[in-house]
Structures are given as C-alpha cells and as structure tokens.
Amino acid sequence: MPPITSPVTAQELEILSTKAIEAKGRAxxxxxxxxxGACILTAxxxxxxxxxxxxxxxxxxxxxxRVAFGTAIVAGHKEFKALAVATDIRPAASPCGMCRQFIREFTTPSFPVYMYDADGAYKVMTIGELLPDSFGPEDLPK
Known part of the structure; x- marks a missing residue:
C-alpha cells in the first residue's frame, strides 16, 4: 500500500493533535x-x-x-482536510463503524484520519482504508 500523502502541514498536524487531545479532556x-477527543481541519x-x-x-x-463533524457542518463547513482522534489507550483507537460511515458522508476515500494513543503517538489511515468499499452521497442516484 502506498504511503498516505498528507494534505496537512507539520504545523497543522501539531494543532490538530493538540486540539484533539485537549478535547478528550472535555469528554x-x-x-x-x-x-x-476529535479535531477536524476544514478546507x-x-x-x-x-x-x-x-x-x-x-x-x-x-x-x-460525530460531534465535531456535526458542529462543523452547522457552522457552514463542507470541505475537510483531515481528522485527528485521541484516546487514552494503547494502541490508538480508530473511529467506530458508525463514525466511519458518518465521516465518509462528508469526505472522500483518501481523507486522512490521524489516531492518537495515550502517549501522543499516532497512526494515520485513510477513511477508505478504515471503511473499504464504502459509498457516499456521490454514489446515490441523483
């Protein structure tokens, strides 16, 4: 599998991780x-x-x-660059199945999801890797 080409800069990734980890504390x-905790970077x-x-x-x-995406959608955002998710376990947890489909509704299969563990280490996968053979709104009849 080819490596994920990140659409985010190192600085954006630092902010994403920090905000996701901080949000975890407000759960x-x-x-x-x-x-x-989760943090989305909008387009x-x-x-x-x-x-x-x-x-x-x-x-x-x-x-x-889903809280983060719902908040972003209500605020008028429709395009997204990346998502960070932070938990207190090792290894990092991925979004649940329901969240994977929810994320896919607003993204493409190449959308990156950064998953942070209790130590701040992360693993990144695309939503297409997390939800293979998925479908989104573009696949439904018009």
Whole structure:
C-alpha cells in the first residue's frame, strides 16, 4: 500500500493533535470512562473540535467524531482536510463503524484520519482504508 500523502502541514498536524487531545479532556463519559477527543481541519483552515458525550440511555450517546463533524457542518463547513482522534489507550483507537460511515458522508476515500494513543503517538489511515468499499452521497442516484 502506498504511503498516505498528507494534505496537512507539520504545523497543522501539531494543532490538530493538540486540539484533539485537549478535547478528550472535555469528554462527558461517566459510564464508560472512555475519553475521546476529535479535531477536524476544514478546507478553509479552521479547526473544529468534539468530544464524546454519553447518556444514561447508552445508545443515545454521541461519539467525538460525530460531534465535531456535526458542529462543523452547522457552522457552514463542507470541505475537510483531515481528522485527528485521541484516546487514552494503547494502541490508538480508530473511529467506530458508525463514525466511519458518518465521516465518509462528508469526505472522500483518501481523507486522512490521524489516531492518537495515550502517549501522543499516532497512526494515520485513510477513511477508505478504515471503511473499504464504502459509498457516499456521490454514489446515490441523483
């Protein structure tokens, strides 16, 4: 598999990781104790964060990635350069299946997802690698 050509600069990646790790600290996860933070870099250069928000009715909770994308979409963003996700485990956790499809709705298969572990080390994969044979809005009949 060829290496991912990052659409982000070293400085943007530093900000992405810092903001995702900071957002993790604001997660509301009294049940699972599984803190997740996310940060999206928009095509216009803005950073949008999210954290997981749990609920006593477990299925009602929302993942950090979906919080960040929802916030970005409501703010008017439609194009994105990269996503960082941070957790407190080793190795780094990838977005769940529901989040993978949610991310794919707003991105292309080449969209990079940087996954940070408890030590700040990361692994990067494209959404196409995380969700092979996916489909997006461009694949549906017009």
């Amino acid at each position: 509301y996860c009294p049940y699972s104790k599984f803190h997740v 216009s250069g803005e950073f949008v964060v999210g954290a997981n928000v749990e609920n006593a009715a477990y299925p009602v909770g929302t993942c950090a990635e």
